[in-house]
Amino acid sequence: MPRRHTFSSFMAFSIDSSSEEPLHRQLYNELRTAILGGRLPTGCRLPASRELAQVTRLSRNTVLSAYDQLIAEGYIDSRAGSGTYVASTLPDQVLTGPEIEPVPTLDRTARRLTREGERLRAMPFRKWPPLPGGPMFFRAGLPALDQFPMDTWRRLTDKRLRLASVKTLAYDEPQGYRPLREAIAGHLAAARGARCSPDQILVCSGSQQAIALAQRVLVDEGDQVLFEDPGYFAARAVFETAGARLVPVPVDEDGFDVAAAVQAAPNAKLAYVTPSHQNPLCVTMSLSRRRALLHWAETHGGWILEDDNASECRYRGRPLAALQGIDPHGRVLYAGTFSKVMFSALRLGYLVAPPDLVATMVRARELMDRQSPGILQAVMADFMTEGHFARHLRRMRTVYASRLSALMRAVRDHAPDLLEIAELEGGLNRVAWLPPGLSDTEAVAALQPEGFACLPVSEFRLRPGGRGGLVLGFGGMSEESIEASIRRMARILRPLVSVEVSV
Numbered sequence: 151m152p153r154r155h156t157f158s159s160f161m162a163f164s165i166d167s168s169s170e171e172p173l174h175r176q177l178y179n180e181l182r183t184a185i186l187g188g189r190l191p192t193g194c195r196l197p198a199s200r201e202l203a204q205v206t207r208l209s210r211n212t213v214l215s216a217y218d219q220l221i222a223e224g225y226i227d228s229r230a231g232s233g234t235y236v237a238s239t240l241p242d243q244v245l246t247g248p249e250i251e252p253v254p255t256l257d258r259t260a261r262r263l264t265r266e267g268e269r270l271r272a273m274p275f276r277k278w279p280p281l282p283g284g285p286m287f288f289r290a291g292l293p294a295l296d297q298f299p300m301d302t303w304r305r306l307t308d309k310r311l312r313l314a315s316v317k318t319l320a321y322d323e324p325q326g327y328r329p330l331r332e333a334i335a336g337h338l339a340a341a342r343g344a345r346c347s348p349d350q351i352l353v354c355s356g357s358q359q360a361i362a363l364a365q366r367v368l369v370d371e372g373d374q375v376l377f378e379d380p381g382y383f384a385a386r387a388v389f390e391t392a393g394a395r396l397v398p399v400p401v402d403e404d405g406f407d408v409a410a411a412v413q414a415a416p417n418a419k420l421a422y423v424t425p426s427h428q429n430p431l432c433v434t435m436s437l438s439r440r441r442a443l444l445h446w447a448e449t450h451g452g453w454i455l456e457d458d459n460a461s462e463c464r465y466r467g468r469p470l471a472a473l474q475g476i477d478p479h480g481r482v483l484y485a486g487t488f489s490k491v492m493f494s495a496l497r498l499g500y501l502v503a504p505p506d507l508v509a510t511m512v513r514a515r516e517l518m519d520r521q522s523p524g525i526l527q528a529v530m531a532d533f534m535t536e537g538h539f540a541r542h543l544r545r546m547r548t549v550y551a552s553r554l555s556a557l558m559r560a561v562r563d564h565a566p567d568l569l570e571i572a573e574l575e576g577g578l579n580r581v582a583w584l585p586p587g588l589s590d591t592e593a594v595a596a597l598q599p600e601g602f603a604c605l606p607v608s609e610f611r612l613r614p615g616g617r618g619g620l621v622l623g624f625g626g627m628s629e630e631s632i633e634a635s636i637r638r639m640a641r642i643l644r645p646l647v648s649v650e651v652s653v
């Protein structure tokens with residue numbers, strides 16, 4: 151009786167799940183090599199796909215794909231009702247001729263994405279349910295929407311719609327509506343000490359798109375990006391999903407530690423910074439560090455992406471001029487937004503690019519989503535040129551100053567043992583540091599079901615560890631609600647601290 155060849159002797163698989171080579175392809179190679187090397191001789195019965203999936207800890211679809219390919223190339227036969235066998239005659243060219251790389255057959259079951267798509271698929275991302283309904287106390291980054299001059303906005307919008315012509319409905323300049331770019335350039339010069347002409351400004355869909363455009367044009371897969379640690383997670387996600395290597399840079403009371411950055415990665419491609427109002431720590435980068443960063447960019451050919459997200463929300467004195475305004479070499483790209491000074495759903499922001507990058511940035515924008523809505527841009531331009539914007543900003547500064555005082559007072563009165571907030575200027579958020587030992591994710595898990603939307607500082611960290619803290623968005627809350635919420639927060643957190651201490 152002829153000897154029956156079985157598969158059992160062939161168990162040595164070396165499948166590497168971290169390899170870039172698809173799993174079905176690795177399994178195909180393993181089996182093919184075993185067939186050609188005689189370890190799986192002709193006539194040998196291969197296990198059923200389900201069985202092999204168990205042995206190899208691969209999915210059944212992966213095994214089926216590998217089998218499909220081996221069948222297509224004649225290495226194995228599938229006999230209905232009987233099983234799968236190594237073919238009695240192997241493909242001639244494989245046995246006698248040079249190695250030919252087999253043409254991959256289409257894997258009909260895999261849901262193949264780009265590397266960036268795979269990174270996006272794997273990325274954890276916090277998603278708050280929309281307001282109203284979702285948790286809302288201390289929601290980070292939320293401006294005082296209740297104070298927005300809706301009547302003025304409605305009037306200006308009505309006027310624009312009444313004047314709308316056929317031209318209004320057509321595509322417009324991808325770079326942005328010229329009168330709006332002029333108004334932004336004027337505002338940046340006066341309020342932020344930026345130096346730019348309207349020709350350097352691209353109107354974007356919020357500063358998030360400005361960050362995405364900068365990444366697309368300046369940062370390749372594998373490039374190093376100097377990144378504040380802790381830092382703004384949605385900017386980090388842009389660079390991470392693009393495959394950049396993020397280099398964590400510590401932030402202290404003088405902001406982004408340039409010396410540490412230069413030591414860690416002198417040849418980084420880009421530094422992402424929030425110098426005027428660091429997110430989340432709210433510190434301001436000192437002038438000497440700003441100069442040092444500009445010096446690094448100039449001497450090492452690096453780019454600086456200055457995210458000036460909440461810089462206008464400053465209540466006293468003049469802020470330090472934007473980095474962009476003191477950059478003599480055109481190394482800084484400046485991202486700004488109307489999300490915090492107007493309202494977040496407006497989705498209008500801007501990117502100020504060095505003159506030689508503008509055309510490329512505009513092309514990138516055009517390929518992404520062409521332009522921001524024309525009527526909205528025109529209304530925003532009217533809002534600025536008619537003086538409503540400057541008036542609204544002035545009023546908001548007073549409102550935010552009062553809300554921040556309310557927060558500091560409430561913490562002093564109701565939670566001095568639980569929350570520690572540094573005396574800092576400006577912004578819409580504050581970090582409240584928790585007692586050492588209390589984890590911020592645990593605190594957020596206890597607070598969220600009670601309607602709190604504050605974020606854990608750990609979510610902003612690139613390196614784990616460090617003291618736990620809560621990012622409290624106070625800008626969107628009334629003074630009364632701030633006081634009541636801190637009292638409630640203290641009641642929820644206090645038992646967690648006692649548990650931590652007694653453990």
Ligand SMILES: Cc1ncc(COP(=O)(O)O)c(C=O)c1O
Pocket residue numbers: 291355356357358359382385424429457459486487488489494499
């Ligand atoms: C530092 C920073 N950059 C960018 C953004 C994105 O804002 P937007 O796209 O609404 O302008 C935010 C949002 O909170 C932010 O905090």
